[in-house]
Every structure is written in structure tokens, then in C-alpha cells.
Amino acid sequence: MKRWMLLFLVVVSLALPQASSAAEQQCFEQTGFCIEGRFLQYWQKNGGLQVFGYPLGIAQDVYNQDSQQSFLTQQFERARFELHPEFAAPYDVLIGRLGDDLLRYRNIDSSMLPLETGSKAGCLWFETTGHNVCNQANGIGFMSYWQNHGLNDPKLDNFGRSLQLFGYPLTEPAMETNANGDRVLTQHFERARFEWHPNQPDQFKVLLGLVGKESQKLVYGEGSNPSHLTQLDSRVFFTANDGVHGQELWVSDGSNQGTRLVKDISPTGSANPYKLTAAAGQLFFVVSAGNSEQLWVTNGTEAGTTMVYSLSRPAADEPAIVDLAPVASGVIVMGYTTEFGIEPWFSNGSNAGTALIRDINPGAAGSEIKVSTCCSYYFATEFTPMGSSLAFMAKTGNAGNQIWLSDGTTQNTRQISTFEQNNELVTELERLNNDQIIAAVQQPDMVQIVKIELATGKHSQLTSHGRFHVGTRLIVSAYDLTNVAGKVYYSVSNSDQRTNLWQIEAKTGTSANQVDLAGYQIKRLITNPIYSQMYQQLRNSDGSEAGVWAWDGTNLQQRSSLDFQQLAYNGQHLFGLIGTNSPYRLYANAATNQNLGYIGSGMHHLGNSPSFAQVNRFSSNQGIFLALPDLAHGLELWYSDGNTLRMVKDIRP
Template sequence: MMKRWMLFVLMVASLGLPQASRAAEQQCFEQTGFCIEGRFAEYWQQNGGLQVFGYPLSSAQDGYNHDSQKAFLTQQFERARFELHPEFAAPYDVLLGRLGDDLLRYRNIDSPMLPREAGATSGCLWFETTGHNVCNQANGLGFMSYWQNHGLNDPKLDAFGRSLQLFGYPLTEPAIETNANGDRVLTQYFERARFEWHPTQPDQFKVLLGLVGKESLQLPYGASAEPLELTLVGDTLFFTADDGVHGRELWTSDGTEAGTRLVKDLKVGAESNWPYQLAAAKYGVFFLQLNETAYELWFSDGSAANTRMVKSIQANSNPYITNLIALGDGVLFFANDGLSGLEPWYSDGTAAGTRLLRDINPGAGHSNVETGYSYFWTEYTPMAGGMAFLARNAQAGAQVWWTDGTEAGTRQISNFAGEIHSVFELEPLDAQHLIVAASNEGTFGIWKLNMSTGEQQNLATYPWITGSIRNPIPASQLTQVNGEVFYTVISQGVGTSLWRTNGQKAQVVDLAGKSPYRLLSANNTFYLQLYQGTEQAGWWILNADASLRQFSSLDLMLADTGQGLIGWELLSNRVRVYRSTADYQAMHYQGSVLSQSSFTFYPSDTASNSQRSFFSLPDQQHGTELWVSDAQGLRLVKDIRP
């Protein structure tokens, strides 16, 4: 019996021996058809060989490291990825890729955000850095023993340091998973490896390293539907997406996979007119389409039958529609019909009810406001049952206007004077007064404007910022909270400060040496993100007595859902989503979406109401798709373009 057992062990061991032929430093493996040589061969042989790294699965070639965002000579093995770093001395001129972490990230598992264990477990190795124990599974055998008995060949390190350099820190607690061979096994992920427990194998094979290198090469990467223009109307999300079959078209979603659908293939086939500038209205969305000769205004209530063109604006030269916003039961926008120039229009959703409101700049001239930042600039502000907005004409320049959606109810409110002036931002102070950031006679100021009488009062004046092509305006981010308007001021050579006004002369707010960055009004509370020097200091609440109370230390973008706050943290290659409860207290982590590289994020990539928040986010498995955050957490809504 003993002889037969020894023979079995020898046979199993022989199966793991490389069938290799050597030529100088080169070692080739007929099992995979690839060779190793030079430093990679030396490193492979000195630090565990076949048992630790497995066979090579590629030749050595330049590869991109998504963590460092640089290219290095790399070679993939069944259980590892080698990277050559000649800038470091041996043995650290060869570094191992973080394949254990890579596989977790592919599944959107953000390992630093996993729950930490309470502390050290008796008889186990405790890693304070990541908050996990590494233990044996039975009779002195298991993950802990394997970790301790294998390590980088560096005599300058102790046993712990050698193991740490080879495998890295544990990233998860042990859990049952299905491995690449279809076996259900206990696994634990490390930065550069995955340990698997095989209790039915002989002792020397009870712990095996997962084939993380092989698996990483076989991962499928999804195409992107790239949801855009996320717009909520009640509980229904409208957006545009490209499913790879119909082109970019209009879609809706109720937050479920089954309830996420194409509304209508407006241009049959894979081509698209690119519906854009979705604007939420009372019964659905208005949006634009552009064809070769005209701009088209469309409406949809989410059904194919009632997705229809409202108005086509054609002109001999430069037809144009832009800046849609809901007003009453319809939509306010600017359009150029070739006769009156770019002017404010209103539509009730019918062709007959789509009309020019007023030719503010008479004739073919435009009334759009231009700045150094944009050809078309406007600031819409719901006010007094209508909409305050910016427009200009040759006589008065840029001014504040107001409309109720009728020609008779469209009128100029402000009367800023001087040859050089412009209006930049509006914010309601109360039912009858606007706070306006505007330049007037060469100076920049904060003004109070009476909507009924047109009376305007200067509340503060600030010097212009000079010295760059695109000079920032001195005061911005007007934010109303409880009958006061707060805003940030940039002072040349000084930095950014916070100011406030209740309709009287504006005053600076003492922030204890910190600088304001983002401002938010929610739940009758003033939230502001602060910086301490060049370091972000998190979000704070300004109390009624002007004292500060920290709300969150995180570098979040925050939005009010009406029943709490939604926050997202943008890191180099991931988004972490947080949500508060309805009491607007502390933020709670909901989940992460991890991409392969860095990405940009725009306000139109998210939309929130009191029940849920939608995001357009990229991950490795699905590409850029639609995600939702609600009381149950963060999840993919639908892989629209698999």
C-alpha cells in the first residue's frame, strides 16, 4: 500500500515538471508553445517556477499597466504577469502584476471598500493594512502555511517580507467560488494571487494557486451603449443609447432590466440622427434631432405611438435650436428660423403652438449671449411663475429677461448700463428678487434685482481676474439657502472665499482658514466642500451661528434627491457611490464601478429623484452602460449592448 501511494505521488509530481528545452538562457515549453529568457527566466526559476507562476502564455512584449498608466515589457503566465522595470535593482527589476486585484476589479469588487474583520484571529496571520486574516484550513495546512513558505528570493528580507513581496496583502476573506476548472473551492484573493483550498488532494496540493494569469487573458470585454442625456420625468428615465443594432435612439427605463427598452427606431437601421438635448416636461421629454437641412423639435411620452416631430425649423442659412428647458406644460428654447435670428421660442408640444416669443434683437441679428467660454450662454431660472433668462440686443446689451411662455409676457427686467457689460449667473433670493452676478461699466458685481419694478441694487463689487486667456469670473456658484444667497469669490493673489447676502450688502464668511470649492443647498441646509491649502478637506455644514460642522471627509460630488443626498467619488479608474438616508445624515457606501483606465464624468451622466439615481458608467465587463442606485444598493440596470 505504501509503495502504491509513493508511486502515485511521483506520478502526480511528474505531471507538473516542465517539458522544456534549453538554448542558452532560453527555456521553452511545448505545453504552451512559449519561451522565457533573460531576467524573466531567471526570476521564474528563482522564485517558485511552475508551482507558483505556471507556464508562459505569451511572449515578452510591451504591455500597458493600467495602475501606473505606463508601458513595460511584460509576459503573461498562468498564475502571474511579469513586468520588467530596469530602473530598479534586482530582484525588483521584475515586478508582478496585481492580477488578484485585477480579477476582483473586473467584477466591480472594490477591495479597499470590503468590510474589515474585527481584528486578529488566534492562530492566524493578521494584516492590519487591509483588515483580513490569513488562516490554515486543517492540521497546520492551508493558506497561512502556504503564504509563509513561499516568497521572493531576496536574502535581505525576512520570511514575512519575502512572502509579502511575492503575493502581496490579502484583499478578501475566504469564500467559496467556482474556479477556472469549474470546481467549487474555498478561495482567498491576494494582490498578486488567488489561493484555492482543495481538501481532497494530497497535502502538498491542498493549496493551489488559481490560474489568475490565464483567466485575465480570457476575460470578455463588453461593447458600450454609452447612455447619454439622462433625464427623469417622474419615475421614468429617458436617455439615448446605441445598442449596436438601431444606432443611437431614445430609450426609457424604470430601473429594471425588463423595463429598460427602446422607445422607437426613429431612423430605421444602424444609422441615427442622434437625438440630443433631452428636456423634461410635464408629460414626457422634448428633444432635438438634426438632419441635413433642418433642426427638428420632437416630443415623446415614452411610447412609440406618441414619439413625434413637433416642429421642423428650416432656413436658407444656419437653422438652429438649442437650450431646451421645461416651462409650464411645454418647453422654452432658442431657435433661428432664418428670419429673426437666434431668439426665444416656446412650444406646447404642437406645431401650431410652437412660436417665436419675441424678436429681442430685431431683424436677423441674434439675441444669444456670448462669453469667452461659450458662443451661446444663458442662465435659466424658474421665477415668479415663469422663467428668468439671459438675452441681448444691440441697444441694451446683455440683460435679464423674463417670460411666462407668451409673447405679451416676455419682457426685459434688468437695466445694466455701460458700453461693456454682461450677465453671468442668476439665483432667486425670494419670490420677487433675483441675485445677479454681472459686470457693469467695467466692474464686476453682485446685484439684487426686483422682478416687478426692475429696481437693481449693487450688493458687492469685485475686481476682474486678469492674466490668462480664459479669465475666471470673480464671483460664481450662487446658491440660495433659507433666504440667503451664498457664492464664491476669487481674488487675484489671495484665493477663493465665501460670501453671503440676504438682500443687503454682501459679507465674507469666516471659514477658519479653509477655501470653498463646491456649494450645495439641500434640506434647508448649506453644504460646502472645503480645501485646506491644496488638500481637499471634505464636505461641511455651515450652521446658523456661522460655525462649521464636518459632514463627510470624502472628495464627493453631491446632489440632492429630495429624500436625501447622493454622492459619487471619482478616482483614477473607479467611481464609488454613496447615499444618505432620508434624514440627510451620514453618507453610506453603496458600491463601486471600476473601469480599466481613467474616464471623464459629466452632469448629464447622472439623474436623480427621491427613489433612485441613475448613472452612465464604464466597467470592464460591460463597457459604458446604465447603472442605478437606490435603497438596495448600486447595480447594473441592463447590458444594452452586450
Template structure:
């Protein structure tokens, strides 16, 4: 650590003299800050007080979120200066995109705003962003101001100098309320905001907004740590932290007034221990970890009085994999008597019971992977649930239950030395499963009623990769089960089966390679890449018509009641798309701008946990045409 700090100080010392040790320094009593060196020189050469305003900070090392690097930085009323000594002057000083930053704070995605039809007479037309810049009076206005100010670089023409200083226009002119509370005609640029003040003298009819001051005063929201979004009829249950009660159980009907804390299980600001939810019987069952002293199962109907303990399982129970089944939930737990086994609960103490001690005694029937944990792959079928479990005598097999002890039974009779990975229902009578043994993996058709099994295809296991499974993403759509197969050389191919070995084949993907699969409204969607590794977006596919492109964008898509939802992750935000029906085009709806690192958590096609600059991660609602925030739970 000491060596790293020494190196850091040496680097800083090489840069700082250019800004802070110069002989001349100019201080401003209006704000109490000074500037000097290259910062002062750039300020004077490119517009001074009129363009940049007074300094609002010292010259200091600041982390840039966009580039994820540190730079010597100084904030001014109308700009942010960043020193880049690796570039030659005048580009050793770069201006922050404060005009765009302020738009993004308001969740305005400028790149997706409507474009103007084209050039207007007497105006400057910017094809890149689709906006005109015009004057508001004879010879006066935004166009004249833009043309008469620019970066001091004699190598550029007048247009280039202005473009370097202000950037492209991002919006059309519109009436907005500025920082002083005045309603003025405003147009946003990448690095500035132009304001029209018709009652001022000609020299001051166009003023630059105080974008530096405003960006410095922005308040970035606290995240409410939303998790476990679970929809029950029209009520969403989830966990959230409002900054007062810790992370507790909440509910929402999609309105601010209808979003509230259900119960404070652990009084105070600490986490209550809730970590998994499942929809059951007009409410939710959820697991609670009492700081590893006791694992508990609870039920809530959405009222404080109706939120109650079902059963305590002890300190090593580790309740997991809650999944709705009928009027209750299947789950896995170690009750210290039977090991990790499948249980069922309808939300009452008497209705909570062990389904079967599949691996008798203290041994677990949960299937373990190579990383010290276990997984469960459920497949709803025939009014019940198929799942994997292991027994020391019969190995890893497929089981089925309808939630009763009497109807919990073994289905498959595969070789006991093998292992199971994925499970998918082909129809109400047949399951498609992958099972590995030695160096190969088989794809099997299992008849639910009789356990009859047929090997459909086999593939060599990829021993050189972290995930050696050569078959992944079993996906049912249109009476077929599709999957991706990976070969030793990394090639990924799409396969389909109708449950017959002779009909387990590779569909024609027209030279593309499959990357991801999704089933929605009984239709298969495939995310493709070209043979050169270039993203080709999403396509829908069926065995008779082949491929049809849905969107060229590499979205994360999910099913909705009427069609599809799509999410595009961009620098500093998410773009939301939706379609009006199956296989119809995905249309851009709106954006939420924030420090986005992953796609939003979701319960269905209506509720989402989305981060934004202004509010942090909060609950948002899809009303069919746009997104709106439900409530700022953690103000």
C-alpha cells in the same frame, strides 16, 4: 513621426536583449509559448511552475493602464511579469495585481470590504487590510502556503519575501466557483488567489488560482454611449447605442424588462442626431441634428407611435438650451427669420412659437461669450423662468416668461454697456444677478415685478486669468444667496446676501477656503480646503450655526429626495455614498469599477450612466442602499 518611431525602436532594442537574446530559452508544449532571459530566471528563482504556471503569451511590449506606461510583459497562468530595468534585481521584475484585478472586474472594491475584528489565534493577522490568513487543517492551509513561498531576496525576512510575492490578503475565505467549475474555499490576495482542495494530496491541497489565464480571458464591455438622461415622472428617457440601431431614444422604468428602444429615427447603426432632451407634458421634447441639413424639434410619449416631428427649423437653426417650463419647454433657435431667440413648445406644432423677437430681425438675442458661443443661465421664479438676453438698444438684460407671448417681458434696466453672467432666484420676488462693466463686476438685487435694482457689492475683474469673473457659483439656500469671490492674488472667499447691501458679507469659515458650493434640501454645503491647500471635505453651513463637517472626503455630491448622494473617484472606479436624511452622515454603499475618467451622468438621485470593466458604460439604478445595473444595452 519617423524620428519618434526610430527613438522608440532604439529604446526597445536596449531592453529586449535582457529578455529575448539570452542563450537559454525554455519552451512549453503545454501552451506553445517560450520564456527566456530575465523572465525565465525570475520564473525559476521564485516558484516556477507551482507558483506561476505556464507562459500564455510571448514577451512583448504592453501598455499598463495603472501606470499609463509601456513595459516588456509576459503573461503566465498565475501571474503577469513586467520588466522594469530601472530597478535593481529582484525588483526589476514586478508582478501585476491580478488578484485585485479580478475582484475589480466583478465590481468588488476590496479596500471597502468589512474588516475582521482582529487577530485570530494561530493565524496571520494583516492590520493593513484587516484580514487573517489561517490554515484549514493541522499544519496545512493558506497560512502555511503563504509562509513557505516568497520572493528570492535574501535581504528580506520570510514574512517580507512572502509579502513581495503574494501581497496582502484582500478578502476573507469564502466558497467560490473557480475557472474549472469547482466550488472551493478561496481567499484573494493582491497578486494571487489561494484555493483549498481538501481531497488532493497534502502537497496540492493549496493551489493557486489561474488568475493570469482568467485575466487574459476577460471580456471588457462595449459602452452604450448613454447621454441626455431625463426623468419624466417614473420613466427615464435617454439616448443610447445598442450596437445595432445607432444612438437612439430609449426609456427605462429601472428594470431590465422595462428598458427598451423607443424608436429608430435613423434606420441602421448611425447616430440618429438626437442631442438634447427636456421633460414636458408626460413625455420629452428633443432636438435632432439631421447632419447639419435640418435641425428639428421632436416629441415622444415613450411609444413608437407617439414619437413624432414637431417642427423643422432648417440647416442653421442649432436648437439649444431646452429647459422644462410648465407643461412645455423653453429653448433657443435660429429660424432664419429672427436670429437666435427664445421659443416655447408644449410638444405640438400649434403650441410651438417664438416668445419674443428680443433683438429684432436677423440679429441674435442670445448672449455671447469671448469664445464664439453663447450661453443661457435660467432661474426658475414665480411660476416662470428668468433668463438673460441682449438687444442692440438696451444691451444685456434680464427677461422673464411664463411660456406665453403675452407674459414675456424685460425685467432689469441695467447699464446697456455691461454684460451678464449668472442669475439666481433669492425668493419668489427677487433675483440676484452678476453684471460686469469695464473693470468691475457687480452683484445686484433685482425686483421681479418692478425691475427695481440695488447694487449689493462690486469686485475687480481678474484680467490675467482665462475666466476673469471675480464672482461665481450663485447658490440659493435657506433664504440667502451665496457665492464665491476670487481676488487678483487667487484668494477665494465665501460671501452671502439676503438682498440687502448691508447684509452682503463674508461668513466665518474658521480659517478654511471655499472651493465649491451646493444647495440641497434648502441647506448650503461647502467644499473646503485648508490654508495649506489640503482638502478638508464637505461641510454644511448656515448663518446662525456656522460650519459643521459632513464628510472629510473630497466627494462630488448631489441632492436626493431624502438627503445627499456622494461619488468618490478612485484609481479604476467610483465609490457611491448616500445619507438617510438632511445633514446626516454619508455612508459608503457600493462601488463600480471601471476606466473612470469623470463622474457619472445623472438624471436625478436614481438613474446614472456609469462605466464598468465588465459592461462598459451602461445604465445603473440606485435602490436606496446600493447600485445595480439596469441593463447591458450594448452587449
């Protein structure tokens, strides 16, 4: 009998993990790491090897992205332990959301997945996440495993114990390939992944995925940081860093193979092109070159990317090229020279075709309007297309700030306003029709809305809105002049901190009237100058968000209740991006008369650099190009057609 007992003990010892024990410590030859102290107690009391697996490293301080703090952390094959001494046991040890982390790494936003309609017979229903957990065969499966394992806390019932250990289900069961290459039925939970292995003995038919081991191997992409997205025909031009050439100019037609570096302008570093401007079938941009700024042009090919003209800076921290704006045959450049200061130039993309248009403010002073703020300044250029020409603001010698019109030629560049000398700063311009332009004229105590006749320069006041102080800041009360289908709309802020919508009729152009928005306030106008549809982001009367609404000139119709951080309308779809942190979620409507629906998400790995979470503005054609992050690739170029979302190319693998 003793012999058989001895044999039994030997067999059992072979099946157990090879471990050595000391006081408050257990070490494992299988991985070469130990568990000790509070982590060891938690590991032993709540499932041990079957639930958590072997330790994969030592306990050390690790930064937690969600709380943005560091905690003593130890990684296991199936879990990650965090020590939180601020909580009473057993909650002083918290298990990381590795199940959700691995979904996020695959760019799956679990909270946006389709929900089940309700409970299924014989299953465990989780209304919180909208998923069932069921057994797979003969009382064995995910449900029974979830129910029979839990946190060792006598104050909780069985459900509460299991919930603390595994968390809620995040997905429905589906066939997936696990880390070992096996195709198995899988269901994801907040802190675990359940796998069904029907060919194993009953006690091993449900196995926990090695989420800790897999998460330890994740590589987070650095990203190419696509910036300055600018549409030209069906292509988008942008700057990006592929890790080899620095931040240079790229172009994409929306396909992987059609996304490429245009030219390595600065082989020894980064050219960092900026002020990308599409005009006359070409892309113009600016490159800084020490004490000068260079105007460049490209047709999208390396050979067709050339430096056009160079202008010297007035000082080390001052721009030589203030702004670019397209006209029919090229660009107007607000550029600096010692002789003339900052004045309008024209370029058709060649050195010979680049020249000063006119010295509007005679002498070296320049015609730029430089507006000082509390801490800095900005240039009030405000280019507004008027047919084949541009209207813009300029300091005009003794005449003060006036509005000018130019098609890029000297003979067709002229002053079109007749404001009194040394008076107004024109803060905004908007085309009313081919013969008239609307201007918001800033006075010390009011903003005047005026109509200007291009032929004669005659201007007439349509209305005015009083200015007011918020603290020491004097508010510009009327802004965002926007022409939609022959009507000019604009926002007006009042001293009671309410923002209303006003409208100017194009047919008469004789007055401005407040639009009745049924008690809502304006937050933002979303328009596209090519199309007649207008959307509005609104607030309720108490200042809370009221979502996005369509406006047909008479009626409001809500398209989404969400508060979007970015919105873009391309004539076919309205796109909305929500989120100031991970995840970013993209929504769109299938047509202008439909509500916005969820399209996809982008996940961001903050680490210690939350500033990296900036998402670029939209650039649209049939759909939109946008710079969006995911964990595996970092910030890269993406595209949406309004129905799907996909990464165009991993530019920096």
C-alpha cells in the same frame, strides 16, 4: 537493484511535465509554448510549475494599464511576468497583480472591503490590508503555504520573500466556486488566489488558483455610453448605443425590463439626441439634421416620439437651437431664423403649437448674448424659473442687455429690468421670491449684485465685488447665485485667491453680507432648488481640501473629509463620486444629518483610451441614476438608492 531503480525513474518521469530543453529555453507539450531567457531563470528559481504553472503564450510587448507603458510580458497559468530591465535582479521580473485584477473584474474594490478588527491567535496578521492569513487544519493551510514559498532573494527574510511573490491578502477566506466549478474555501492575494482542497493529500490541500489562465479569458465590455441623463417623473431618459441602433434615445424606470430603446430615430446611423429637457410631462430634445436642427418630443413610447419643428442653421458650424428651458405648458426655445436671428420661441410639443414668441431685438440681428473668450464663444442664456414663467437675458435693441420674463405667450413676455443702455452683461440670475430677482451684473472693473422688482423693473445695488486679473484673464469675482430656504448665497473670489461665501437675506433683500465659515474657503455649493438643505465643499486656509460640510444657515457640520469630483443632493441623500480614474467610488448618507459612507465602486479598463473614463453627471429621484463603468460591461446605466449600488441593465452585452 538496477531493475527497481530503472522502474523508479520511469515512474518519476511520467509525473514530470513533458518538456524539452535547449540552451536558455524550456518548452512544454501541454500548452505548446516555451519559456526562455530571464523569464525561464525566474520561473525555475521561484517555484516553477507548482507556483506559476505552464506558459500560456509567447513573450511579447503588452500595454500596462497602471504604468501606461509597454513591457515584455508572458502569461502563465497562475501568474503574469513583466520584464523591467531598469531594475536589478531579481526585481527585473515583476509579477502582475492578477489576484486583484480578477476581483476588479467582478467589480470588487478590495481596498474598500470590511477590515478585520485585529490579529487572530495562531494566524499571520497583515495590518496594511487588515486581514489575517490562517491555517485550515493541523498546521496546513494558507498561512504555512504563504510562509514556505517566496522570491529567491537572499537579502530578504522569509516574510519579505513571500510578500514579493504573493503580495498582501485582499480578502478574508470565503467559500467560492473556482474556474473548475468546485466550491472551495478561497482567499485572494494581490498576485494569487489560494484555494483549500481538504480531500487532497496534504501537499496538495492548498492549491493556487489559475488566475493567469482565467485572466486571459476575460472579455472587457464596450459599454453603451449612457449620456445626457434627464429625469422625468420616476423615469430617466438618456442616450445610449446598444451596438445595433447607434446612439439613440432610451428610457428607464430603474429596472432591467423597464430599460428600453424609445425609438430608432436614425435607422441608418446615430441620431445622437441632445439638449434633453423635461417639461409639461414630456421630454423635448434636439437632433442634428445636417444644415438644420430639429426639435423633437416624446412621451416615452415609440409612437409618441415625433419631430415637432425644424430650424435652419445660420452657418455650418452655428447652432439653430441655442437652448431649451421648461415653462408650465412647454418649452421656450432660443431658435434661429433668417428673418429674426436667434429669438425666443415657444413649443407645447406640436407643430401648430410652436411659434416665435417675440422679436426682442427687432430685425435679423437676434437677441442672443454671445460672449467671446480667448479661443471660442458661448451663448449667455441663463434661464431662471420664476413661478410658471422664466427669466432670461436678451439683447434688447437700443436698450442693450436686459432681463426678460415669459411664460411662453406673447402677451406675458416683457422686459423686467431697466439697466442703462450699452452697459452690463448679466452673468447670473436667481429668484429671491415671487416678486424679486437677484442678478450678478458684470462691469469692466466690478460685479454688481442687484435686486430687481418684477412689477416695476426698479433695481437697487446690494453690494459689488471688484474684478481682477489672473494673467491676461479678467476674473468674474461673484458667481454661483443659489437660493436656499429664502436666502441667496453666492461665492466671491478675491485677488488673494481666497473664495468666500456671501448671503442675501430674503426678508429684507437690502444688503449682502459675508458668511463666517470659521476660516474655511468655499470650493463648491451643493444644493437642490426643491429642498432647503445646503452642502458645501470647503478648503482650508492653505488651500488644501477640507471635505464636505452641511450648512443650516448658522452652523457647519462636516459630512465627509473626502475630495469628491461630483456631488448631487436629491433631498434625501447626498451622493458623492470620487476618482478621476479607476476605480470610481460612490458614497452617500442615509439621511441629511448623517455622514457619507461608501456604497460601491465602478472599475474602468483604460487600455489606450483614457478619455473613455468620463463619468456622466447625476440624475436623481428617490436615489440617483448615473453612468458608471465596470470591466465586464463597460460604461452602462447604474442606480443607487443611497444604500446599495447596482447596474440597471447591460444595454450593450
